[in-house]
Amino acid sequence: MHEWALAEAVIAAASEIARKEGLKEVREVEIKVGELQQIELDILEFALSQLKPAKFKHTKFSIEVAKAELKCRVCGHKWFFKKEKLDESTAEAIHFIPEIAHTYIKCPKCGSPDFEILQGRGVWLESVKGVKQSNG
Amino acid sequence: MVDPRTSIIDERMRGIGRIIAVSSGKGGVGKSLVAATLALTLAKKGYKVGLFDLDFTSPSTHIILGIEGVKPKEEKGIVPPIVHGIKYMSIIYYSGEYVSPLRGADVSNALIELLSITRWERLDFLVMDMPPGIGDATLDLIRLIRNIEFLIVTTPAQLAFETVRKLVSLLKELKIPVIGVVENMRMNNSKTIQQQTMKLGVEFLGEIPYDPKVEEAIGNTNKLLGTTFAKKVEQIASKI
Numbered sequence: 300m301h302e303w304a305l306a307e308a309v310i311a312a313a314s315e316i317a318r319k320e321g322l323k324e325v326r327e328v329e330i331k332v333g334e335l336q337q338i339e340l341d342i343l344e345f346a347l348s349q350l351k352p353a354k355f356k357h358t359k360f361s362i363e364v365a366k367a368e369l370k371c372r373v374c375g376h377k378w379f380f381k382k383e384k385l386d387e388s389t390a391e392a393i394h395f396i397p398e399i400a401h402t403y404i405k406c407p408k409c410g411s412p413d414f415e416i417l418q419g420r421g422v423w424l425e426s427v428k429g430v431k432q433s434n435g
Numbered sequence: 436m437v438d439p440r441t442s443i444i445d446e447r448m449r450g451i452g453r454i455i456a457v458s459s460g461k462g463g464v465g466k467s468l469v470a471a472t473l474a475l476t477l478a479k480k481g482y483k484v485g486l487f488d489l490d491f492t493s494p495s496t497h498i499i500l501g502i503e504g505v506k507p508k509e510e511k512g513i514v515p516p517i518v519h520g521i522k523y524m525s526i527i528y529y530s531g532e533y534v535s536p537l538r539g540a541d542v543s544n545a546l547i548e549l550l551s552i553t554r555w556e557r558l559d560f561l562v563m564d565m566p567p568g569i570g571d572a573t574l575d576l577i578r579l580i581r582n583i584e585f586l587i588v589t590t591p592a593q594l595a596f597e598t599v600r601k602l603v604s605l606l607k608e609l610k611i612p613v614i615g616v617v618e619n620m621r622m623n624n625s626k627t628i629q630q631q632t633m634k635l636g637v638e639f640l641g642e643i644p645y646d647p648k649v650e651e652a653i654g655n656t657n658k659l660l661g662t663t664f665a666k667k668v669e670q671i672a673s674k675i
Binding site (some may be wrong): 301303304305307309311312314315316331351352354392395396397398401402403413420421422423424425435 | 436437438439440441442443446461490511512526529530531533534535536537541542544545547548551552554581644
């Protein structure tokens, strides 16, 4: 249920954007979820549906999953994160703090833990679309 | 693209009375010992206390407090377990005994993640054990936590105090409250650090004499609270 905390963050951030952009109603929120964090999408969706305030009554939450691409800083090798290669407790640790990947994952080519997460780390807000408030 | 996590941090910190970052310019000044003992002392006084070990690459407060075999509860986020009367949070729940080789940006990301998902609920004090120096964790806390205060630990060494001078100057420039400076591991009666602290316009909270008994008390909170070190930390706690 850690997804719940992230859903709260999405609603808070989207509300902030809606306020700044003067939206009276939010129609669509695009969210990108990185594979590295292994978010359970149905829990995230359920939490979003439960948490949404009045301005989000008719909001469509579009969730896109992004592959997690890693790049070794030592040898330059690029590869994609595969959850299946990890045991349950390691996968869970990375789920809570994706940076823990540096503790358990090594470059498959040279064995270094010094890699970059190029994309697909965690939860990102891509866009917030809605209906602007009329000015009188 | 917007990182949604930073938008919820204020909410997560709402129930906390005071947030104290125990910091130092240099490593090896006893910052983690002061932070852990301060948290223990405040809890013993009956306050609701949290301790957050932010030294992600070299966490040590769990060793000082002898914490093992506990895990946070997952409940709409993560709820830190209460150990020795303290809500305790550390990266060790996830990294275990293994090393976490993190670069600055990774430290920053892990810190933001934990700040956004940890549910401290109501606390009188949240003590944060900072990594040494003025790096990502310090800059992120200044950026993300609006009511943060710093407690700075030094030793009598001039090299350690030089970095305190820099840290204080940064915090003052950014108008971040500095509770004061603690002089740890004092070996004689010199008042040099006290005088230099006062020249910086910062309160000198007290000195802690070098106490060889502390080493034997690592991992045993009863023993730790019985040391001269802990008695001095208790006096310092009454000033904050």
